[in-house]
Amino acid sequence: MSSKPRILIVEDESGIADTLQYVLRSDGFTPVWCETAEAALQSFRQELPALAILDVGLPDMNGFELFKQLQAHLRERALPEVPMVFLTARSDEIDRVVGLELGADDYIAKPFSPRELVARVRTILRRSQRAGISAPAAAPPTVSVSAAPAAVMPPLPFVVDHERMLIRYYGQPLELSRYEYGLLRLLVQRPGRVFTRDELLSQVWDDASESFDRTVDAHIKTLRAKLRAVAPEVEPIRTLRGTGYALHEDLPAR
Incomplete structure (x- = not known):
């Protein structure tokens, strides 16, 4: 198994997916591309990624609904949290707020800079790693x-x-x-x-x-x-x- 962080990309536009895979692979990640929400659910259940990039406008399911199902899978099995980023052509503030209210780590509107997206991915992963060890060791259990x-x-x-x-x-x-x-x-x-x-x-x-x-x-x-x-x-x-x-x-x- 690769030691490189696994990044799940859920995107139905092959051109965008190819670009994301290229820049992520060039920066030391292992990208895994799924064109549909159903394929993403199967991949997610088989092996948790370090981070997931979810397109909102998927052909078989709204990206927000996919996010909810992925989160439900983590809760039901008491699995660690997986950072998630929404990627969408919709730039209205209401869509951004909906994504953040659901608990997403970031929301990136198309068109976007692939290098900026990779930089954000790295920032989110660092943030998640620090959050995992941030509880003070000397704190009482309750x-x-x-x-x-x-x-x-x-x-x-x-x-x-x-x-x-x-x-x-x-x-x-x-x-x-x-x-x-x-x-x-x-x-x-x-x-x-x-x-x-x-x-x-x-x-x-x-x-x-x-x-x-x-x-x-x-x-x-x-x-x-x-x-x-x-x-x-x-x-x-x-x-x-x-x-x-x-x-x-x-x-x-x-």
Whole structure:
């Protein structure tokens, strides 16, 4: 088996796929090309790639739906996360936001520079490798976070398991992407403290220069939806318009 990182390319235009394979192979990767979503699902299940590049406009399935199925496969089998990048001719902001809200690592619109795409692939892989070893070794396995001493205020309804990179909310484990986990863990550690978007980018994303403010907003939106699914009557994250986000200090017990 090749020791070169395996990159799954899901693209129905052979000219673009050929270009991607050439530049990736020239930069030391092992590209694997699939023309359809079905072929990509089979390849993904047989051997996980280091990263996947997904075209949105596939002939047999929308790229966003393919992303969901690939993520479901990883969750069902408790497999490690695979970074994913959307590649599409659609450059509307709404498409970009949808991709980021789903949890994609990047969104690249056609036409694009092949060398820039390879550079982004390398950045994402470095970021993922650092995220995999970023949990502090000395951290206790499970930490309950309180806004104040128990005699004054009950603990917040969050329990952070650093070793498993898991957060429970009112006793329910949350299924979070690595960025959602990083955002929520940071907010939970400092209840009431307002974090600007720049601070969240710099502390959660390893390379903030590769992201933008809208990335934070998109991930906060999906995070809120997951929290609301557990406790619809509670809104734990508050927005300070023009500034950033903070976790409420007086969340109710249940």
